[in-house]
Amino acid sequence: MHVTRADREWIEQRARAIGFDLSGIASVAEPASASAIEDDRRYAQWIVAGRAGEMDYLKRIDEAGDYLRGDLHRAMPWARSVIVCAVNYNADAPLSIEPADPKAGWIARYAWSGREDLSAGSDYHDVLLLRLRGLEAEVMQRFGDGCATRCYVDTGPLVEKGYAARAGIGWIGKNTCVLNQQQGSWLLLGVIVTSLELAPDAWSVPAADRCGSCTRCIDACPTDALIEPERGGVRAMDATRCIAYLTIEKKGSIAEGLRPLIGRQVFGCDICQDVCPWNRSAPVAASSMLPARSELINPALDWLAAMDGPAFNRVFRGSPLERTRRKRVLRNVAIAMGNSGERGYLPQLEAWAAGEDVVLAEAAAWAVARLSSSAISDGPAGCR
Numbered sequence: 001m002h003v004t005r006a007d008r009e010w011i012e013q014r015a016r017a018i019g020f021d022l023s024g025i026a027s028v029a030e031p032a033s034a035s036a037i038e039d040d041r042r043y044a045q046w047i048v049a050g051r052a053g054e055m056d057y058l059k060r061i062d063e064a065g066d067y068l069r070g071d072l073h074r075a076m077p078w079a080r081s082v083i084v085c086a087v088n089y090n091a092d093a094p095l096s097i098e099p100a101d102p103k104a105g106w107i108a109r110y111a112w113s114g115r116e117d118l119s120a121g122s123d124y125h126d127v128l129l130l131r132l133r134g135l136e137a138e139v140m141q142r143f144g145d146g147c148a149t150r151c152y153v154d155t156g157p158l159v160e161k162g163y164a165a166r167a168g169i170g171w172i173g174k175n176t177c178v179l180n181q182q183q184g185s186w187l188l189l190g191v192i193v194t195s196l197e198l199a200p201d202a203w204s205v206p207a208a209d210r211c212g213s214c215t216r217c218i219d220a221c222p223t224d225a226l227i228e229p230e231r232g233g234v235r236a237m238d239a240t241r242c243i244a245y246l247t248i249e250k251k252g253s254i255a256e257g258l259r260p261l262i263g264r265q266v267f268g269c270d271i272c273q274d275v276c277p278w279n280r281s282a283p284v285a286a287s288s289m290l291p292a293r294s295e296l297i298n299p300a301l302d303w304l305a306a307m308d309g310p311a312f313n314r315v316f317r318g319s320p321l322e323r324t325r326r327k328r329v330l331r332n333v334a335i336a337m338g339n340s341g342e343r344g345y346l347p348q349l350e351a352w353a354a355g356e357d358v359v360l361a362e363a364a365a366w367a368v369a370r371l372s373s374s375a376i377s378d379g380p381a382g383c384r
């Protein structure tokens with residue numbers, strides 16, 4: 001079954017009607033084609049170099065021992081094309097790099113979203129998946145039952161950004177995010193893998209790379225996580241150094257040497273997108289899919305610290321923070337307090353340091369030592 005250019009335009013029009021800001025369709029490279037081999041090699045190299053840290057789901061292999069995410073055919077031999085949809089989640093709100101109250105932490109922009117009535121959190125995975133399923137149903141209806149499809153937001157055995165680039169959503173910037181010339185990079189992606197072949201005239205046109213000689217994201221990254229461009233290689237990051245990984249994915253203790261660099265980030269990190277010139281005029285989200293909850297913007301560290309289990313569940317029910325869980329968020333809050341230069345946090349930190357949660361106690365003891373020492377020469381992390 002072939003998708004023609006008119007079909008592609010129909011898919012894009014339906015995606016817009018469903019609420020996506022951008023969409024496109026990319027072919028899955030033939031197994032053993034030069035581009036499939038290159039994608040696979042690049043992915044395997046990244047994993048073997050240890051860049052994925054403890055994210056074991058990125059390391060799943062097939063029976064032959066090859067990485068599933070290195071080639072989509074391994075998990076879905078029937079896959080021929082990928083419909084990529086993107087939604088803008090930008091909000092009319094400050095950036096993490098703007099001066100802020102030293103007592104404020106930072107939660108990444110993508111995690112601000114609430115339900116439309118704002119009574120609780122909303123995880124973009126659920127919100128996008130629901131819309132993708134609507135589009136999938138329409139695609140099935142148009143192309144018939146012989147068409148196989150699978151919808152994913154994050155969880156599929158593929159690198160969504162690579163398909164987004166090929167589907168013309170945007171280019172992969174030096175910060176390793178997909179950037180669109182009009183929309184910037186505050187985009188979340190969802191994909192529908194399909195068995196539909198693309199007629200040659202149906203291919204979306206990949207976006208031109210517009211990073212040019214800019215290196216703002218690389219220069220601003222506090223942990224030097226953006227690695228490859230400096231060496232003239234493809235754009236990639238060492239996720240084990242990325243604050244998003246450390247605060248969201250990393251279990252247990254965070255390496256001591258990285259803690260001062262985390263600054264005030266308590267969940268995720270937006271720095272390399274905040275500094276990007278393409279985000280200066282990024283439009284605020286047009287759709288109401290992911291409305292921002294104002295209480296999560298520059299949240300007071302002591303508000304987060306004071307939440308007991310039920311309060312945390314109430315505030316973050318349905319939000320991306322729910323999966324990271326309170327324990328890990330508190331570990332991050334302790335580190336942010338240690339970086340704040342605010343000695344008023346000492347009683348809270350000392351209480352945690354004497355507590356039973358070993359990881360939190362250790363992070364809190366580190367923060368106490370950092371606040372108590374006169375050697376906070378790098379000062380409050382205010383706008384880090």
Ligand code: B12
Pocket residue numbers: 039042043046055058069108109110153154155156158159160161162163165166172175176177178179185186187188189190234235236237239242244245248249267268269270272
């Ligand atoms: C693991 C993961 C992470 C890890 C690793 C990040 C990373 N750069 O890979 C961590 C936890 C650090 C992370 C952080 C964030 N993430 Co994340 N993450 C993922 C996830 C689940 C897998 C990504 C992956 O496989 N990485 C592996 C490495 C090897 O991929 P890579 O560096 O991009 O390089 C590959 C490709 O890009 C490709 N490639 C490189 N250059 C080019 C050029 C061309 C033309 C092509 C075709 C391919 C290509 O080759 C590489 C090897 O395969 C995806 C969802 C998904 N299933 O794809 C979301 C995803 C990438 N994350 C997303 C978001 C929003 C974030 C954060 C902004 C959240 C936050 N604020 O804290 C940060 C951004 C940090 C950053 N600067 O990238 C969005 C990105 C949207 C966008 N606009 O790009 C995604 C797509 C989720 C989604 N469904 O929307 N994330």
Ligand code: SF4
Pocket residue numbers: 175220221222223224225226237241242243244269270271272273
């Ligand atoms: S998200 Fe933060 S830590 Fe990760 S690469 Fe960007 S600036 Fe660096």
Ligand code: SF4
Pocket residue numbers: 173174175176179210211212214215216217218272275276277278
């Ligand atoms: S900050 Fe500059 S180099 Fe980095 S992604 Fe944006 S345009 Fe590209």
